[in-house]
Amino acid sequence: MPPALTRSDSLQDIEFTLRRQFNKESFRPFQREIITAALAGNDVFVQAATSFGKSLCFQLPAVIDRGITIVISPLLSLMMNQVDALREAKVDARTLNSNTALPERDYIHQDLATGHPLTRLLYVTPELCSGETFRKRLKLVHKQKELARIVVDEAHCISEWGHDFRKDFKRLSWFRDTFPDVPIMCLTATANDQVRNDVLTTLGLNRTPARLKIFTTTAHRPNLHLEVRFTSDEANDRYDDFVTWLQGVYDRRREPDRKAELDAAGERVDGIPGIIYTISRDECESLAAALRHDGIGARPFHAKLTKEAKEETLARWIANEPGYSIIVATTAFGMGIDKDNVRFVVHWRMPKSFEGYYQEAGRAGRDGNASYCFLYYSREDRDRVSSMIIRDAPRDGSGNKQARLESLNRLAAYCEDTSGCRHATICKYFGETQVPVCDYACDWHKDAQELKRRWKRGLASEEWISTQREEGNFDDYAYWSE
């Protein structure tokens, strides 16, 4: 079927737009190929590591093509960030979601109702796409040949095998059914083979294989230094361990030569941006307070804070202000946060999935410089998370309990593995066959013997854990609810 719109595939056009509208000198590897495929009217599936620059792959075609691009995204904060950045670049981008003010909502509806919208990119939630009014408006726009492309960001949310499954993403099959000629682009950082197939089937993209272009790049992030730190309920030593590590980093930055460099660059000794992921609001608050008490600039960030408090914390952290070096956050923080100099990401507790872990760790080092990611792992936490997944699974057997448990088990195995490179295990998990080069960027490569010793020493024994489990000691969820 021919594409619905007259498209431009002029390379000169895309170079010009890259510089003029997006203020970037050149494309990163693969961006040009992806953009060219999209502009030719293909369906496109992009799987690329965190910080690869996926957004540009649909934003640039949206600016060049005639008509409107609809971007479906799971998170409000993610939409707002992208819309703000686009508007700063003088692109007419908007978002329609539960937070959109009435006048803006009216404007967008009127704009769509003309059939020839001026809006270039409209960011919406998957829930909105199921609404009759919105669907009617899109049909009108399509009839006028002004529906340029449908983009599904964070596309792994479509799959029940994915770590962030969202029911409403499944209903996005409506787009291919209703507008078979409108190209679809989907993007994700974290999908294994099963998730990818699920995404393509649900969106109906494998019904037009000749039109589908798949781009997958390695998940490997060589600048991330990956490490697992073993602990147990009894040892309860995360705090001291972390503060000792951080003070060590500060001390090295105080050495005369380094200090002179920092002074010249206008940087502070303690100005090292980082994120600590915790699992509960209470822990998020208490940990940030404890760090502040010890003179470390840390602020909490979780869903229950006011919008103003969150915005202020985020803005001051992004601006590297004193007292705002570390964000202590629950897992909702991260997607769409584009701060390039995050130097460390710490998982205070075991995350709920392999994909979630790697996506969150991937917030570090987006500028390509060395950054540290460590995860505090205890067998007690492993069992708590597992109990939580079982508890939260719908009773009717629907949902993805097995997939979630499988992902957790793979993460636990990754943590307890002392026999190989962390980067290699991650790439294998995401279905890659090539072993990545790791330049002493994981705890195994740095000192395999020491890793084994730490593993032996650090964890509670499985026997003890199993007794505790039988006594129901890992079912105290109160502390763990987000």
Ligand SMILES: Nc1ncnc2c1ncn2[C@@H]1O[C@H](COP(=O)(O)OP(=O)(O)OP(=O)(O)O)[C@@H](O)[C@H]1O
């Ligand atoms: N060609 C380019 N030249 C310079 N900077 C770029 C280029 N493309 C993208 N970037 C920048 O790279 C950063 C990361 O891009 P983006 O937010 O799209 O990443 P992403 O692939 O969506 O990652 P994630 O999955 O982690 O959200 C942004 O600051 C973006 O402006």
